[in-house]
Amino acid sequence: MTDGASNAMWGGRFATGPDAIMEAINASIDFDKRLAAQDIRGSKAHSAMLAEAGILTAADRDAIHGGLDLIAAEIADGTFVYSAALEDIHMNIEARLRALIGDAAGRLHTARSRNDQVATDLRLWVRDQCDAAVSGLEAVMQALLEQAEAGADWVMPGFTHLQTAQPVTWGHHMMAYVEMFGRDRSRFVDARKRMNENPLGAAALAGTSFPIDRHATAAALGFDGPMRNSLDAVSDRDFAMEFLAAASICAVHLSRLAEELVIWSSAQFRFVTMSDRFSTGSSIMPQKKNPDAAELIRAKIGRIAGANVALLMVMKGLPLAYGKDMQEDKEQVFDAADTLMLSLAAMNGMLRDLTANRAPLEAAASSGFSTATDLADWLVRTLGLPFRDAHHVTGALVAMAEAQGVDLPELSLDAMQTVHPGITSAVFDVLGVHNSVASRTSFGGTAPDQVRSQIAWWKSQL
Numbered sequence: 238m239t240d241g242a243s244n245a246m247w248g249g250r251f252a253t254g255p256d257a258i259m260e261a262i263n264a265s266i267d268f269d270k271r272l273a274a275q276d277i278r279g280s281k282a283h284s285a286m287l288a289e290a291g292i293l294t295a296a297d298r299d300a301i302h303g304g305l306d307l308i309a310a311e312i313a314d315g316t317f318v319y320s321a322a323l324e325d326i327h328m329n330i331e332a333r334l335r336a337l338i339g340d341a342a343g344r345l346h347t348a349r350s351r352n353d354q355v356a357t358d359l360r361l362w363v364r365d366q367c368d369a370a371v372s373g374l375e376a377v378m379q380a381l382l383e384q385a386e387a388g389a390d391w392v393m394p395g396f397t398h399l400q401t402a403q404p405v406t407w408g409h410h411m412m413a414y415v416e417m418f419g420r421d422r423s424r425f426v427d428a429r430k431r432m433n434e435n436p437l438g439a440a441a442l443a444g445t446s447f448p449i450d451r452h453a454t455a456a457a458l459g460f461d462g463p464m465r466n467s468l469d470a471v472s473d474r475d476f477a478m479e480f481l482a483a484a485s486i487c488a489v490h491l492s493r494l495a496e497e498l499v500i501w502s503s504a505q506f507r508f509v510t511m512s513d514r515f516s517t518g519s520s521i522m523p524q525k526k527n528p529d530a531a532e533l534i535r536a537k538i539g540r541i542a543g544a545n546v547a548l549l550m551v552m553k554g555l556p557l558a559y560g561k562d563m564q565e566d567k568e569q570v571f572d573a574a575d576t577l578m579l580s581l582a583a584m585n586g587m588l589r590d591l592t593a594n595r596a597p598l599e600a601a602a603s604s605g606f607s608t609a610t611d612l613a614d615w616l617v618r619t620l621g622l623p624f625r626d627a628h629h630v631t632g633a634l635v636a637m638a639e640a641q642g643v644d645l646p647e648l649s650l651d652a653m654q655t656v657h658p659g660i661t662s663a664v665f666d667v668l669g670v671h672n673s674v675a676s677r678t679s680f681g682g683t684a685p686d687q688v689r690s691q692i693a694w695w696k697s698q699l
Contacts, residue, residue: 263561264321268568272326273312275361277305279354279437280330282457284345286450292348297341304338305330326358327351348447349440352471352559356436359567361458363480366574367429370484373581374422375699378415380588382699385411386692390685392670393508393598394607403610404602404670407593409683412691414494419695421487428483432476435460439470442558472558474548477570481545484577488538491580495534498587502528507597512590515583530583537580544569602670606635606645611667611676620659630657 284301287293293301308330311317323329328351335342388407395405435455438445444467451463464470501508515530548569551562609631616627633656638648646668653660666672678684681691 260321263324265325265564265567266319266321266323266329268571269326269355269564270319270329271571272355272358272362272567273330274309275358276326276330276354277309278361279357279454279458280305280345282454283349283437285457286453287344287347287447289453290448290450292447292449293344297344300338300341301334301345304334304342307337308333325351325355327354348438348445348449350442350471352441353436353439353467356439356471356473357458359474359570360432360436360476363476363570363574364429364432366570367425367432367480369574369578370425370487370581371422373578373585374418374425374487376585377581377588378418378422378695378699380585381411381415381418382692382695384588384591384593385409385415385688388593388595389688389692390674391593391595391598392602392674394602394604395683401601401604401607404607404673405683406674406685406688407595407598408685408688408692409674412688412695414490415691415695417490417493418487419698421483421490424483424486425480428476428479431479433459433461434464435462436464436470436473438463439467442468442471468558472555472563474552474563474566477566478545478548478552481541481548481570481573484573485538485542485545488541488577488580491584492535492538494584495531498531498591499528499535502526502531506601507594508601510592510594511587512592514590515587530587534580534583537576540576541573544573599670604644606638607670608645608668608673609635611673612645612664615664615667616657616660619661619663620657 281302284293284298288295288298308317311333317333319329320332323332331342331346334345385408388411391407392404393407393410394401395403395410435451435458437454437458438449438451455461455463464473498509498511500506502511511526511528511531513526516526516528548566551565551569555562612634613624613627613631616622616630617624620627622630634645634648634653637652637656638645641648641652646665650660650662650664653664667676674683675685678687681687
C-alpha cells in the first residue's frame with residue numbers, strides 16, 4: 238500500500254506519509270486482526286441502525302452487509318490481505334469494503350469513530366473470553382469432582398507450612414480447589430455482567446449530532462444497554478483490566494495446584510502418578526518422568542500477572558478521553574487469555590489422567606504425629622482439661638513418641654499415664670487417622686459424609 242493510499246484513509250490533514258519507523262510503531266494490524274469478527278459484527282449492527290434511523294439507505298445497508306460477509310469469508314479462508322499501512326483491523330476492513338462495494342462503504346462510518354469502534358470490538362472479544370474462561374473452569378471443576386468422589390474417604394496428610402498437620406481426605410483436598418476455581422468462575426461471570434454495556438455511538442468522545450439509536454445497537458450486539466457517558470465509553474478499559482485481574486487470580490490457583498502435583502508426583506511422596514501424556518523424559522537420565530505440564534502451568538502466572546500489571550501501567554496516567562497509549566491494551570489481553578485457556582485445558586487433561594495412590598497417601602497420613610490435635614481434643618472433652626493444658630500434655634506425649642521413634646498410637650498406655658494419669662485406653666479410639674477424619678463432621682469439614690455433601694452441592698451448581 239502506498240503512502241498516498243494511507244493518506245487517503247487519514248483524510249486531507251497530512252501532506253506526506255509516515256516513514257517506516259512511524260508506520261511500525263503506529264500499526265496494530267499484526268495483533269488486532271483478531272478482532273475482525275467483532276468488528277464486522279459491530280459494523281453490521283451500526284449500519285442496520287443507521288438504515289432504521291433513515292441516515293443510511295436500505296440499498297447501502299444491504300451492500301455493506303453483503304460486502305462484510307464477503308470479507309468475513311476471505312478472512313476465514315485465509316485470502317484476505319492485511320496491510321500495515323492501513324494501521325488496524327478497522328481500516329483494513331473499511332478499505333477492502335470500499336474496493337468491493339464502492340462509495341457505500343464510506344457511509345458506514347457515519348456517526349462512528351475508531352475510538353468507539355475499537356472500544357466496542359475489544360469489549361465484545363473480552364466478553365466472549367469471559368464465557369470461554371467459565372467453560373474452561375467448569376471442565377477443571379468437573380475433573381476435580383470426579384477425583385474427589387473417587388477418594389471421598391481416602392485419608393492423606395493435611396499440611397500447614399508443608400509440615401504434617403492433621404489427617405484429611407483426598408476428596409476434601411480436591412474439593413478445596415473446587416471452591417477456589419468456583420470463586421474464579423464467579424469473578425468472570427461478575428466481570429461479564431459489569432462489562433456488558435455498549436460504547437458504540439459515543440463516536441470520538443462527545444457523541445454525535447446524528448439521530449442514532451444506541452439502544453438498538455446495544456440490543457443487536459447483546460449488550461444490556463448503551464454506556465451512559467460518551468467520554469467514559471471511549472476511554473474505559475476497566476473491563477479489560479478486570480478480566481486480567483480475574484485471570485491472574487485464577488492463574489495463581491492453577492499454579493498452586495500445579496505445584497502440589499509436582500511435589501506429589503515426586504519419588505519422595507508418590508501420592509499421585511502423572512500420565513505419560515502430560516509428562517516428559519530426560520535427555521540423559523532414563524529413569525526420569527518429569528511433570529513438565531504442571532511446571533509450565535506453574536510458570537504461566539508470570540505472563541498473565543505481567544499482562545495485568547502492564548495494562549494497569551498503560552492506563553494509570555491517561556487523561557480523558559482516548560489516547561494512542563490504549564492501543565497497547567490488546568496484546569496484553571490476547572496473550573493472557575490464550576495463556577489462561579491453555580493452562581485450563583492442560584490442567585483439565587492432567588486431572589482426568591491423574592492416578593491418586595491410596596496406599597502412599599494413607600501411609601503418609603499416619604506419620605508425623607498427625608493425630609496430635611485429636612489427642613488434645615480428647616483430653617479436653619474426656620478429662621475436662623483446659624485446651625492450653627491439653628496442648629501441653631499432648632506436646633509432651635509427642636516428644637516422648639519422637640524419642641522412642643514411634644507414632645502416637647504406638648505409645649503404651651502406661652507411658653502415656655506417666656505424662657497424665659487420667660488418660661485411659663479410650664484414647665486409642667481417636668488416635669487412628671480414619672477415626673480422626675470421621676470425627677471432623679463440622680460443616681465444611683473433612684469427614685467423608687461432609688465431603689460427599691460438598692460434592693453433591695457443587696454438582697447441583699454446575
